[in-house]
Amino acid sequence: MAELTISKRQIHWQNGLKHLLLILLCVFAIFPIYWMVISSFKGQTEIFNNSLLPSSFSADNYAYALEQVDILGMTVNTFFMAISQAVLQLATAIMAAYALTRWKFPGSRVIYTLFALTWLVPIQATMIPNYTTLVNMGFRDSIVGVIIPNMASAFAILSLYPAFKSFPKALIEAGMMDKMSAPGVLFKLILPNIKSSVVSLGILLFINSWNEYFWPAMIVSDQGQATLQIGLRSFMSAELTSWGPLMAAAVLASLPILILYLLLQKQVIQSFVKWGIK
């Protein structure tokens, strides 16, 4: 009986410690966002002090930010870019994974390996050739130029490959006996059955595209074509960074994705867990 009590107490302790750790991690995760929000309401004078709350809540930063940059237009641009990239990456990944798993053709292993290898190539290695190509094609300062080199994603292909590979062959054969064509097998049979994988990957690709900064910043300098992430840059300069309006713009930039997250909370967490990415 005594042993039982001790073990129960131990479990209590362990649980307590685990929760403490989780609370600490939550604080680490939430604090920067909290700091961004309260800073956006602070006046110019108190922006650098350490108070956890502003002395008075002021919306001046928001008014200034909205006046300075076209946040709404940039939000539309960002949505357009992120949705287009996510959809195109999904579409190309679905077709590539289907082709690689469905048919045995010479070189399929080589192609798969090449996909895996391109994933390992950092953006710094490809940005110059991509940049010159796109500029030559006349896509400088265009949101389409941001999208084109990101139409296919090796990560997306490699992520979908196992789902296609493990799809029961007998089902595909049953579909063929039922007169399904090759696209029919894909759209009417495979995709409806692996839709949770596809949707969760889609969410992940969307968030990745939304957060992209480096490549859009290279291609786009025109404010009319800029994404939110580039818009934020306009509050920073070598001489002066307007931290208050920058924080206000950052809050506005995070809002759509935050709302999306709140709406699709379950799916977003599932997709992060599924693809092992945070």
Add this chain to the structure above:
Amino acid sequence: MSRIVLEGIKKSFNKKTHVLHGIDLHVEDGSFTILLGPSGCGKSTLLRIIAGLERSDAGRVIIGDEDVTRLEPQERDLAMVFQNYALYPHMNVRKNIEYGLKAKKIPKEERNRRIESVVKLVQLEDQLEKLPAQMSGGQRQRVALARAIVKRPHAFLMDEPLSNLDAKLRTQMRVEIAALHKHLGTTFLYVTHDQVEAMSMGTHIVLLNGGRIMQQGSPREIYTNPQSLFVAQFIGSPPANVLSFGDYSVAIRPEELVFQPSPEKRMTLSGKVIAREHLGGETLYYLQTRYGRVTVKGEHFWDDTSETAEVYFGEADLMFFDREGNRTQKRPDILSAFAHEYSRAI
């Protein structure tokens, strides 16, 4: 016309593993033909070649009067029932059955009429809205059958469709599939490794081994007149006993061995009873004789515990095979020598 003709079908995997060595086969229109053989004999590959799911390396496949060797499965107008049912998991029973009809562009009214009659036939009237995952193995098998039947194909191909069911359900489905064949009158081509299924359902059995046809014929012909030792030992439950006799092998069916001598059964074997299996209606006795182990299928003696037994058989019960395992005539001199050897006890 829905006969199926195979001419010189050859298949190897990776150019190394030869699975089929030139199969010639004529499947009669309206027959219930069984492709029977041990695992790895090539029977499923042969079925898949007929379905178009696998390409043969050589040979021709003819369905009706059309050479379909180069046609895709979609173009062959066949229906297949798979071992694991292969029902579309995201579609309910109705949609599973309906899909093939939609693909054939059959109008909705006709589709509904056909679905209604087929679900009645396989007794699934009240299950139409269920998903496959909500059904038992037996029910899924019926859906798979309904999906095939509703298309009214040239022929039905079935790849071990009962092997995932429990023994009782298997027996029941055996009867139902045989009745279905009678009702539809369409060609059935059925792959199995279970000789009981083959004997009980088929009108024609094709026995394969190592990628070659060993023998084909009606269940009766195959059972009563095996052309090789392989066939004698594969068909029958339990299989035929084989005794060595010089250059020959002699096979006797377990049910031909009896415990009482008679004018027709004057030869004998004696041995130690090593096991008895009481099956209810009959009993299997396993005897260890000086010529090897022998199985006897006979009436049951529940209380009999004797440790030795003598069994009797006659000339008519013997099947002789040569050294290569091929059936040979009963030469009078060999027969009398055999009779002499096995008649000492009388």
